[in-house]
Amino acid sequence: MAPLSKLPMQFSFLVDPPAPSCQEGAFLPKFLTPTPANGGRFLAEVNKELEIRVKAQATDAKINNIVVSGPANIKKSQNTQGEFVLRWTPLPDDHGQHFVICFAVEAVKSPAVYQSEMRCVLVEARSEIVKSHVICNESSMTVSVEKASFPRLHEDHMQLNDPSNTACSLQRHSNSTHIIAIIPLNACGTQIEEDNENLIFKNEITTVDNPSDLITRKHQMEVQFYCQYSKQGNVSLSFVAHRKNITVCEKGFGTFTYQFEFYPNNQFQTMMDPAAYPLEYDIGKRIYMKIKATSSVNNTELFVESCRAAPYDNPNYQPTYSIFENGCKMDPTVQIHSPAEQKEFKFSMEAFKFIGLNNQVYISCSVMMCEAGNSNTRCSKGCINSTSTSPPRSKREAVIQSASHFVSQGPLRLRRSAESVRATATNLNLNLVFIAGCVLAAVGMVCGVVVYRAKVSKVKYQPLPTFES
Template sequence: MRCVIVEVRKKQIISNVICTESTMTVEVEKASFSGLHEDHLRLNDATNIACRLQSNRTHVFAVIPLSGCGTEIEEDDDNLRFKNEITTFDNVADTITRKHLLEVQFYCQYPKRGNVTLGFTAHRRNVTVWDRGFGTFTYQFEFYPNNQYQTMVDPNSYPLVYTLGNRIYMQIEATSSIDNTVLFVESCRATPYDNKNYKQTYSIIENGCNVDSTVKTHSSAHKRQFRFSMEAFKFIGLHDQVYISCTVLMCEAGSPNTRFSQGCINSTMTNVWTPNHHRRRREVVAQSSRHFVSQGPLRLKRSAESNESSALHLNLNLVFIAGCLLAAVGMISAVAMYKAKVSKVKYQPLPTFEN
């Protein structure tokens, strides 16, 4: 009798996966699966010609869209995971196999929410988010010097300084990998600190409606831009800075069942928008989740500062005028004293002597 220990294990497949905003690129070394012909390898969806694997001398590879080629989506509270696999097949039309000679599973994982920043800075960086059915969005919230919206305010100039009552021009723009989408700004609020949950807030836009009486919307270059302005203000008290934050979401253009199509909803109609469970399930692909973007700080000049500046100029003028008056009085006094001294001099005729 002899005991023979046989170790059975899967062969190591050498592969590489590259994740981008809208695609996965998978590369597998041919040498790592010798004995199998590349023509008998497929992705999850083998019926789409655009999803066929390609090859060169050393690798089998494919560029796979996140929303195609049989890619499956898994999610948890923090991440979205896009999964696909390369397997063997005999017939493209087969849906099952009993000769599973090769299985290369791969995926790309993305955080649902991420703030693109490496450290503290006054100017808020762009915010990138992922959403099921919509891919990736990059939200940019910027300030502009006027209503032409040609060149945004230099980020290095933050915090921005405004005089009370001057108009502040803002733009929120979404860059999306998915076409046929529109941006909807549901709400915007101002806080004296960079904390959206701070108890002291001022509503600018609520439920898609302009709340602040000075808010104006301006024409945009496309439907993923939102341009608006308002008059500068400050919080009562010792708060000289203002942060502006907005809740935004992306919607499928032309769909009747999205928040964008509802537009402004006042408080009395809030219950009309509240969807039931089945409606929410239908709208999952028609609109994204709500996302949060912010920008600031803005430093508002207090009226006291302007008054102090005016008072300073006024005081300087008064000092100058007073100095001039004193100089004039001094000159007049000197002239008067001189004339008084001259008037006291008595002239007498000199005696004459005759020989």
């Protein structure tokens, strides 16, 4: 056998000190859900991105990296939930081949680096299984799937993540040849993820045995899709920040409208000008808010179940900051102001900002209408702590209370007091345009991706228009 080289070769190795403990989860990273099991199998379609999620924890060291071995064009990133995301797109020449992807997570406690066990999964590259197409625009995703891809399935037995609203029904836009869904980025169960560079909005079409069922044990198909938006980009679209009123028609309560507005002081007389949004507040300044319901039915009252703050106008965004939960005050600075009537709720709190780069905040509340004076309604129960028994939902049949409805308002642009002294009006306006509009920028849209997962598979943020029921 011929030698590798006629020249002497030298190697050096850096050996880390032994771990103080070999228990997984202490210094050595321990894998958590949704990390696939060692030896897991995946199906990947040619020219469509496969996503593998890896999460680990180490209580005595800091998770900081993932080491990956696999195809040359595999990419890795880390989202704000602490998950590593591996993405790989098979090329046409990969069709019919099998690929091994191995990974290990690293944790560091200076000067030592500790590695988890190595796990490997097997990926089979196939030709296109489900013919689909995704279009990403400023406030929604449009996905189109050819029915011929699954001839034995019908849209009656398919649904999005949250099909409870009729606007999220797949029958709404589908035709004889395609399943078509137009999904708002802040509705239909759309989930939001975030990394250092992008906001990613995800949803999926899944099969169900019966549209009224909550679970299924015959999971035949999942079509996952997402739209990815760059956090940075040039703004080329107009943007209306102020949220519109929400009008609801419900049996027993007729038509009623929710109005959620901000006010300059505790008089609650003149609401803030919608043209002034995004509103600017110094950290610690008191924010005054009022939610009002206008109903054609007398003897009704408004109840606010919960209010939360988030850097994006999306009810599924996590984490959020709780202001009210189960009718109880959660923020220590909250003050509830006496309402002028039963159909309004007035409160205030001190302004804050989310830690990090998010300088904007949306306030979102879950509200409902009840028959006034009826002790059996949720409204009459008021604050219910976690140990209390929730009121029976069967009372809904007597039409004494409405369903819960989601209302939001914002964004608020929050800054430190020192910033307000230094910044000029021009700089503020430029910052606001960048922060409020960058996610909506057409040039910032990266891609819409569909991922098909068959039964044999082992793997289980930006201003948006308010989605009205």
